[in-house]
Amino acid sequence: SAVISQKPSRDICQRGTSLTIQCQVDSQVTMMFWYRQQPGQSLTLIATANQGSEATYESGFVIDKFPISRPNLTFSTLTVSNLSPEDSSIYLCSVNPELRGEQYFGPGTRLTVT
Amino acid sequence: AQSVTQLGSHVSVSEGALVLLRCNYSSSVPPYLFWYVQYPNQGLQLLLKYTSAATLVKGINGFEAEFKKSETSFHLTKPSAHMSDAAEYFCAVNPGSSASKIIFGSGTRLSIRP
Numbered sequence: 001s002a003v004i005s006q007k008p009s010r011d012i013c014q015r016g017t018s019l020t021i022q023c024q025v026d027s028q029v030t031m032m033f034w035y036r037q038q039p040g041q042s043l044t045l046i047a048t049a050n051q052g053s054e055a056t057y058e059s060g061f062v063i064d065k066f067p068i069s070r071p072n073l074t075f076s077t078l079t080v081s082n083l084s085p086e087d088s089s090i091y092l093c094s095v096n097p098e099l100r101g102e103q104y105f106g107p108g109t110r111l112t113v114t
Numbered sequence: 115a116q117s118v119t120q121l122g123s124h125v126s127v128s129e130g131a132l133v134l135l136r137c138n139y140s141s142s143v144p145p146y147l148f149w150y151v152q153y154p155n156q157g158l159q160l161l162l163k164y165t166s167a168a169t170l171v172k173g174i175n176g177f178e179a180e181f182k183k184s185e186t187s188f189h190l191t192k193p194s195a196h197m198s199d200a201a202e203y204f205c206a207v208n209p210g211s212s213a214s215k216i217i218f219g220s221g222t223r224l225s226i227r228p
Contacts, residue, residue: 004157042204043158043218092157096216101165102148103216105157 002027002095004106012112013083020079021094021109028073033103034066037090046091063086083113116141116209118219126225133177133192135222137205140186146208147188148216149179153201159204164188175199200226 003026013019023032031050035043046066055068059064069077079085090110094103121136136228149161162173169181179190188205205219 042220045215048215094158101146102160102163104149104160107157110155 002029002097002104004093004095004104006093006106006109008109009107010110010112012114014114015083015085017083017107018079018081019083019109019111020077021091021093023078025095027037027097028095029095031096032070032071032076033094033096034068034078035092035094037092037108039089043092046078074112080111083111085113087111088113101108116145116207116217118205118207118217120203120205120219122222123220124223124225126227127195128227129197130194133190133224134194135190135192135197135203135205135224137179137188137219138186139188139205139207141207141209143209147179147181148206148208149173149177149188149190150204150206150218151175151201151206152221158204161190162210171221195226197226197228200224 005024007022022024033048034046037043045058047057049055049068049070051070051073056106067079090108092105092108094105096103117140119138147164150158151161152158161177162171164171164181171180177192179188181188202221202223204221206216208216
């Protein structure tokens with residue numbers, strides 16, 4: 001298993017600004033994942049972050065809007081840029097220590113854009 | 115394309131009654147299947163997983179699920195509901211086409227009546 005922490009747990013941001021979310025894992029993992037969960041909805045994968053390479057983005061998500069850093073095997077950041085009210089969501093990071101295994105999730109960051 | 119369908123966005127049962135949450139999957143290769151639970155304002159917690167071993171999988175909190183290939187189903191059950199089971203439940207599949215990616219269903223909100 002893996003224990004994941006996220007910072008901040010919640011934030012209220014103004015339109016046009018950016019928020020950077022941090023994800024820390026208690027063990028080294030190859031892949032980290034970033035998800036968005038819009039109000040009352042399921043999880044949508046934003047991107048997969050491998051250490052030492054560019055993140056792989058899912059359809060509908062672009063690097064300019066959601067830049068990701070992965071400086072080492074235990075840490076990643078997701079920035080949500082040029083915020084609009086439509087970005088109000090919960091953002092979760094996850095890891096899967098074993099290939100094809102289950103993913104373990106952080107507690108999420110609840111973002112409200114005003 | 116691989117997908118997961120959860121039948122019923124909201125299920126309500128009485129305390130002590132049987133819980134049945136339905137999940138059907140679509141996958142061209144033997145899938146790995148998961149059930150996650152999300153309590154209010156929290157991240158996702160793994161309930162159980164199927165990884166091609168026993169078709170009846172037991173998880174935490176008294177939940178279990180049965181993999182039925184002929185029906186492409188992976189329904190979640192619990193014999194006797196408890197008030198603390200009230201949460202959002204997500205079925206998910208790793209279809210094997212991408213070693214790490216997990217596809218989530220739309221979720222089922224479980225309510226427990228006293």
